[in-house]
Amino acid sequence: MAQMYGWLGKVLLVDLTRGELRQEPLDPRIARNYIGGRGLGIHYLRTLGSPTVEPLEPDNPLIMSTGPLTGTKAPTGARYMVTTKSPLTGAITCANSGGHFPAMMKRAGFDAIIFTGAAPEPVYLWINNGEAELRPAGHLWGQDTHQTHQSLAGETHPQARTACIGPAGENRVLFAAIMNDKDRAAGRSGVGAVMGAKKLKAVAVFGEQAVPLHDPEGMNREVARLLKVFKDSYKDGPPPLRVYGTAITATATNNYGVLPTRNCRQGTFEGADNIGGQALTERFLKKPKACFSCPIACGRDTAVEEGPYQGAGEGPEYETLYALGSACGVDDLAAITKANYICNEMGMDTITMGATIACAMELYEAGYLPESDVGRPLRFGDAGAVVELTSLTAARRGFGELLAQGSLRLATRYGHPELAMVAKGQEFAGYDPRGVQGMGLAYATSPIGASHMRGDPAYIELLGVPKLLDPLKWEGKAQLIKDWQDVFCVIDASGLCVFFSVRNLVEAREDIAPSGITKLLNLATGADYTLEEVIRVGERIFNAERIFLNQAGFSREQDTLPPRILSEPMPDGPARGMVCQLEPMLTEYYTVRGWSQQGLPQPEILGQLGLI
Amino acid sequence: MDINLKLLVGLKKHSPTGEPEFTMQVPQGTTVEQVLGGLGIAQERAKVVLVNGRQAQSGQPLQSGDLVVVFPPMEGG
Numbered sequence: 001m002a003q004m005y006g007w008l009g010k011v012l013l014v015d016l017t018r019g020e021l022r023q024e025p026l027d028p029r030i031a032r033n034y035i036g037g038r039g040l041g042i043h044y045l046r047t048l049g050s051p052t053v054e055p056l057e058p059d060n061p062l063i064m065s066t067g068p069l070t071g072t073k074a075p076t077g078a079r080y081m082v083t084t085k086s087p088l089t090g091a092i093t094c095a096n097s098g099g100h101f102p103a104m105m106k107r108a109g110f111d112a113i114i115f116t117g118a119a120p121e122p123v124y125l126w127i128n129n130g131e132a133e134l135r136p137a138g139h140l141w142g143q144d145t146h147q148t149h150q151s152l153a154g155e156t157h158p159q160a161r162t163a164c165i166g167p168a169g170e171n172r173v174l175f176a177a178i179m180n181d182k183d184r185a186a187g188r189s190g191v192g193a194v195m196g197a198k199k200l201k202a203v204a205v206f207g208e209q210a211v212p213l214h215d216p217e218g219m220n221r222e223v224a225r226l227l228k229v230f231k232d233s234y235k236d237g238p239p240p241l242r243v244y245g246t247a248i249t250a251t252a253t254n255n256y257g258v259l260p261t262r263n264c265r266q267g268t269f270e271g272a273d274n275i276g277g278q279a280l281t282e283r284f285l286k287k288p289k290a291c292f293s294c295p296i297a298c299g300r301d302t303a304v305e306e307g308p309y310q311g312a313g314e315g316p317e318y319e320t321l322y323a324l325g326s327a328c329g330v331d332d333l334a335a336i337t338k339a340n341y342i343c344n345e346m347g348m349d350t351i352t353m354g355a356t357i358a359c360a361m362e363l364y365e366a367g368y369l370p371e372s373d374v375g376r377p378l379r380f381g382d383a384g385a386v387v388e389l390t391s392l393t394a395a396r397r398g399f400g401e402l403l404a405q406g407s408l409r410l411a412t413r414y415g416h417p418e419l420a421m422v423a424k425g426q427e428f429a430g431y432d433p434r435g436v437q438g439m440g441l442a443y444a445t446s447p448i449g450a451s452h453m454r455g456d457p458a459y460i461e462l463l464g465v466p467k468l469l470d471p472l473k474w475e476g477k478a479q480l481i482k483d484w485q486d487v488f489c490v491i492d493a494s495g496l497c498v499f500f501s502v503r504n505l506v507e508a509r510e511d512i513a514p515s516g517i518t519k520l521l522n523l524a525t526g527a528d529y530t531l532e533e534v535i536r537v538g539e540r541i542f543n544a545e546r547i548f549l550n551q552a553g554f555s556r557e558q559d560t561l562p563p564r565i566l567s568e569p570m571p572d573g574p575a576r577g578m579v580c581q582l583e584p585m586l587t588e589y590y591t592v593r594g595w596s597q598q599g600l601p602q603p604e605i606l607g608q609l610g611l612i
Numbered sequence: 613m614d615i616n617l618k619l620l621v622g623l624k625k626h627s628p629t630g631e632p633e634f635t636m637q638v639p640q641g642t643t644v645e646q647v648l649g650g651l652g653i654a655q656e657r658a659k660v661v662l663v664n665g666r667q668a669q670s671g672q673p674l675q676s677g678d679l680v681v682v683f684p685p686m687e688g689g
């Protein structure tokens with residue numbers, strides 16, 4: 001087989017039902033047409049899975065895939081994608097994570113790992129420099145993610161990197177995460193519950209194989225140039241993300257009046273300064289932490305050393321501070337940090353956890369949820385309740401059994417589904433779409449349900465990266481969201497981190513052009529992509545995901561937002577009086593995408609993308 | 613007239629009081645650009661300028677009591 005560049009050239013197929021492992025060469029045509037990562041994820045999901053499968057049944061495949069830049073020197077070439085059908089939403093999900101596991105997975109010899117079936121007893125997968133085996137994991141079942149990481153380092157290799165589930169994944173909490181390198185999360189939509197249903201506790205990897213590059217010298221030169229530009233742009237002081245972590249975003253969202261507060265009953269939070277980046281840095285930061293090949297280091301190594309909420313670990317991130325904090329009306333940073341540690345150790349998505357508690361608080365205050373069901377009062381602002389309910393959810397004990405199913409099922413059970421702040425059944429990220437109009441369209445059309453990471457217009461609408469647009473205007477946002485969604489597909493397929501890419505590897509033209517990524521991809525793979533071809537790959541991935549969604553029963557009716565966002569004017573702050581103008585944006589968006597007004601990709605665009 | 617300022621995320625060093633939040637006296641009709649220029653904040657450092665929570669227009673004259681929030685270029689999360 002001809003040498004592939006940017007790749008180890010191998011895919012591992014693990015049939016958990018039979019306990020059989022098989023290797024396959026990576027198909028160069030598929031790698032070219034989908035770049036890798038998220039693109040490989042949707043390709044394999046469509047090939048091996050079915051859109052109508054029950055997500056927790058054995059025939060739902062779980063795919064871990066890296067990109068051609070993962071494990072290279074390309075700045076932030078740290079990431080992988082986990083793709084499957086989500087038990088939370090019934091839609092596709094692709095959850096992304098960095099740290100060091102993805103790079104090590106590639107260096108251990110595999111570009112992607114595909115799990116099918118379900119093991120009769122708990123197992124883990126151990127890959128040591130190209131040799132893969134399934135091992136019993138009964139002794140690890142029940143351990144939290146930190147203990148599992150420790151145990152695996154002891155019984156595999158001291159430098160092994162791990163991705164695992166905690167008790168929440170074992171208990172099939174519908175928003176359980178897959179945690180790697182202890183505290184990094186492929187967080188959203190319940191990928192950890194799928195892993196738990198497969199009785200797959202962990203994947204441990206170790207390897208020393210280098211990723212072969214088409215033009216290693218060219219890559220060295222380009223990386224040196226990018227790092228110099230990066231360094232020069234921070235002459236006046238280190239990057240805000242390194243100093244404050246993603247928590248710094250609260251400063252922007254609260255000043256714009258779009259920080260979701262008390263289950264989106266408000267857009268400004270009086271306690272915002274207490275949960276922002278400055279407070280986190282001053283009170284709990286030990287040191288910034290970087291993923292593989294990352295010059296930014298936005299990760300937070302933190303500890304709470306006094307009081308009732310002691311603990312240590314990573315985070316919290318901005319999204320966590322919103323969900324477990326402002327959404328619940330809580331500004332006790334120690335309590336939020338503790339609930340964040342519990343989520344990491346138990347393996348749960350902090351966003352859905354916090355937003356579901358926030359929804360329960362509103363149900364309780366409105367008198368729809370009786371105190372006897374919760375076992376305690378549950379008012380907004382109750383920091384102790386947030387910590388306690390987070391633990392109960394991981395164990396599915398008491399009221400935690402209902403919280404473990406996310407906010408839409410909870411609110412539906414109590415007769416008020418409209419109080420779940422979700423799109424396609426997945427909870428909002430930390431932006432109220434009434435004051436960031438494009439974000440409303442992004443939530444509604446994201447294939448995985450509400451997410452800021454499937455085309456994040458907040459960069460453009462709030463932060464001016466790479467250009468600044470008015471967040472309160474809806475006109476012209478349809479094209480912007482389409483372009484941004486396709487560029488995010490490219491970032492996610494390449495194995496890069498969004499945070500570096502949006503400022504350093506894309507250019508604002510009429511559209512948004514991933515020129516810097518194209519250059520890196522060509523140096524790594526030798527594919528000789530044109531910029532237009534790379535943009536097309538992004539569009540191909542997004543449309544392939546949409547086909548899967550359509551076949552799973554999703555169309556225009558599901559591309560929507562809660563009535564609060566569409567018809568209750570924002571009551572406070574700079575966005576006061578606004579609702580999200582979703583309908584006109586959506587109509588224009590479908591046209592721009594070449595989809596029918598029902599949200600179905602039309603033969604013409606599918607033909608152009610080679611998807612028929 | 614008095615206007616209120618918040619210089620965020622590393623722009624604090626341009627504050628005359630050393631604190632990120634302060635009040636400043638300026639003549640009627642002063643524009644956002646004039647205020648930022650007076651504080652020595654280069655245009656490319658003032659990536660986002662909000663007046664009362666809305667993005668400032670270029671040349672926008674300020675009104676008494678306005679809140680001007682400025683942040684430098686940053687990525688979010």
Ligand code: SF4
Nearest residue numbers: 291294296298497499
């Ligand atoms: S910017 Fe943050 S999340 Fe992205 S690669 Fe660097 S440390 Fe990891």
